[in-house]
Amino acid sequence: MSTVIYPSPIFGPIHSRRLGVSLGINLMPADGKICTFDCIYCECGLNAQRRPALPRPTREEVAGALEAKLKQMAAEGLLPDVLTFAGNGEPTLHPDFAAIVGDTICLRDRYAPKARISVLSNSTAAHRPDVRNALMRVDNNILKLDTVDPGYINLVNRPACRFNVDDVVSTLKSYEGHLIIQTMFMKGSTGGVSVDNTGEEYVGPWLDKVVEIAPREVMIYTIDRETPDHGLKKATRDELDAIRDRVIAAGIPCTASY
Template identity: 70%
Template sequence: MSTVIYPSPIFGPIHSRRLGVSLGINLMPADGKVCTFDCIYCECGFNADHRPTLPRPTREEVAAALEAKLKEMAENGPKPDVLTFAGNGEPTAHPHFAEIIDDTIRLRDKYCPQAKVSVLSNSTMLHHKQVHEALMRVDNNILKLDTVSIEYIKKVDRPQQPSYNVEDIIESLSAFKGHVIIQTMFMKGQADGVDISNVKEEYIEPWLKAVERIKPMEVMVYTIDRETPAKGLLKATHEELDGIRDRVTAMGIPCTASY
């Protein structure tokens, strides 16, 4: 079982397959996971297995820790390519997410103006106006859309809100008017005896139509890279990811594949 729980509020830097030298910003507790999804492929494990006892870091704690780390990196290296909001759960669920974004942009401009600010989000909080506006201010607004099949989403992403509606998510993604990067996990195998492959045409074609409707600046397709809490999950092949990538680029949308 995967038990990767990240320090909070700052971790790394680590090398990201998609983003380069990435300094992580974790807005969730340092001893557990708080997420609006409970994905069967999450490297942090299932929500129930990592209930936190500590609170989320405050806005002030995040800013102080980030400034200290950026000072150190400016003096000793390596310089970050990106400041990435990720970690033990959904970053946009932090009650002061918008203000923390403003602090991060200010500190980035002061210590490492070449770095990009990225947010990795599962898209569940986009209906909040302040979250949408904050994401419009970051360089890389990377938002998840694994499929448009609600049955697949229930089996794999497992939203924790009963009100989750994939059509509403697509509308919210479209509302960024192109200032969005779609990130999609493709994989194969079984979980609890159920087929969870989304590299089949029945999933790919509707997803492509949604991507065309959203009109993102970029799409990132990727597959499993680390241990997963559910067993029986398999990587999509290079050929499968390349084929999906090529269909996205054929629509005139840049797309990268990470294996």
């Protein structure tokens, strides 16, 4: 297994397929992963194999490291396009997530006013009032919805918490359009069971719920880095383009990353 564990609390900048030059903000420990999903495609590896020994960075550590990095980038004349909460697990699990978002907004406004703030979340804490309030403040509130099929979710996303897809859809609707839905499409198999979610069985019901949620945008993508389950395969460009075109035809902007 060759997967990635990111530095904490700041990493990059890196070039994101979807966001441009991205400076990462990792609210998880630097030596492991904490997540409410245990996705078989996660570039950080499986939860059981990535148990951290270090604590999460504190609010003060995040703010100090971010300010230092933004000062450095400003001096070099290379400011980021986006500040992205991502890294080793689910960022909204940090107990000071809302306060850290507020700090990040202030630092962005001071040092990189043209940069957008993005959060990559698996949606499992999006119903919490403190998390919702914070996500409503960021530019790109990117929430995962890989499928609406409970069996597929249990097979691929493997929630490590109570998870009901109907409740998640209701939560996403409550954001009243201030969100971007992000969906992974892939092929291959795990344990001899197909994980291909590019066919009508999955795409049709998913698209119906996307239309119901009415997000600002949809981002679809496929595997780009090595995954802990080596039976997984990329969806093809033609398959992604066909799904993208259906979303656009439904009246929602959509991008595909290959």
